[in-house]
Amino acid sequence: MLAHPECDAKLALVSDASDKAIGATLQQLKGKDWQPLTFFSQKLSSAQQKYSAYDRELLAIYKSIKYFRHMIEARDFVIYSDHKPLTHAFLTRKENCSPRQFRHLDFISQFSTDIWHIAGKNNVVADTLSRVEEIAQPISLEKLAQCQQADCELKLLLESKNSLQLRKVRVPGSDVEIYCDDDGNTLRPFVSKSLRQLVFENLHSLSHPGGSATAKLVAERYVWPGVRKDCRE
Numbered sequence: 727m728l729a730h731p732e733c734d735a736k737l738a739l740v741s742d743a744s745d746k747a748i749g750a751t752l753q754q755l756k757g758k759d760w761q762p763l764t765f766f767s768q769k770l771s772s773a774q775q776k777y778s779a780y781d782r783e784l785l786a787i788y789k790s791i792k793y794f795r796h797m798i799e800a801r802d803f804v805i806y807s808d809h810k811p812l813t814h815a816f817l818t819r820k821e822n823c824s825p826r827q828f829r830h831l832d833f834i835s836q837f838s839t840d841i842w843h844i845a846g847k848n849n850v851v852a853d854t855l856s857r858v859e860e861i862a863q864p865i866s867l868e869k870l871a872q873c874q875q876a877d878c879e880l881k882l883l884l885e886s887k888n889s890l891q892l893r894k895v896r897v898p899g900s901d902v903e904i905y906c907d908d909d910g911n912t913l914r915p916f917v918s919k920s921l922r923q924l925v926f927e928n929l930h931s932l933s934h935p936g937g938s939a940t941a942k943l944v945a946e947r948y949v950w951p952g953v954r955k956d957c958r959e
Contacts, residue, residue: 729761737803743782750790783809788830806844873918914949
């Protein structure tokens with residue numbers, strides 16, 4: 727939920743950039759909690775996608791300040807980025823900057839030169855906003871059921887003893903039935919080989935977690951033989 731701006735609250739602009747988009751959130755400190763005031767997200771052009779990581783992260787700050795200008799002008803605020811080299815941006819000599827970098831830094835400096843590093847794992851909101859364009863198309867339950875019907879591996883699993891507790895489940899509000907692993911607490915749909923890469927990319931592209939974290943993310947929601955090993959690889 728967005729909060730109402732308070733003129734005496736401390737402000738922070740948190741930005742991030744992915745390969746295809748940039749995102750940011752403007753937030754205020756109320757007590758010990760950061761409250762979101764507004765969000766920004768924009769897809770990168772084909773030319774901007776070729777920028778270096780430094781230039782994309784700098785562009786994210788530049789664009790978000792332009793977008794939030796009416797809320798941050800004449801206010802003190804801190805800029806947070808998970809790209810650590812940007813914390814030294816205003817110490818870089820002009821001759822070491824490209825013309826575009828200098829223009830962006832010159833504009834940013836009119837509002838703030840206070841750039842701090844934030845760990846990627848703590849930069850959740852801006853990171854997610856910057857990756858909206860990377861989220862693949864969701865897998866429909868109809869497609870999942872269709873692939874299961876022709877899955878020879880699934881048939882062997884149903885006929886043999888294994889650790890999976892597979893049973894057919896009817897999807898509420900539809901005639902679709904899919905096989906899920908039922909451990910008594912959660913239902914995890916069985917994913918056929920043709921859809922596993924897509925399932926992985928859907929979840930991994932949200933925030934690009936590491937191998938073990940991605941494996942846990944997928945295994946908590948879906949099941950197939952060797953799911954964690956596949957995800958780590």
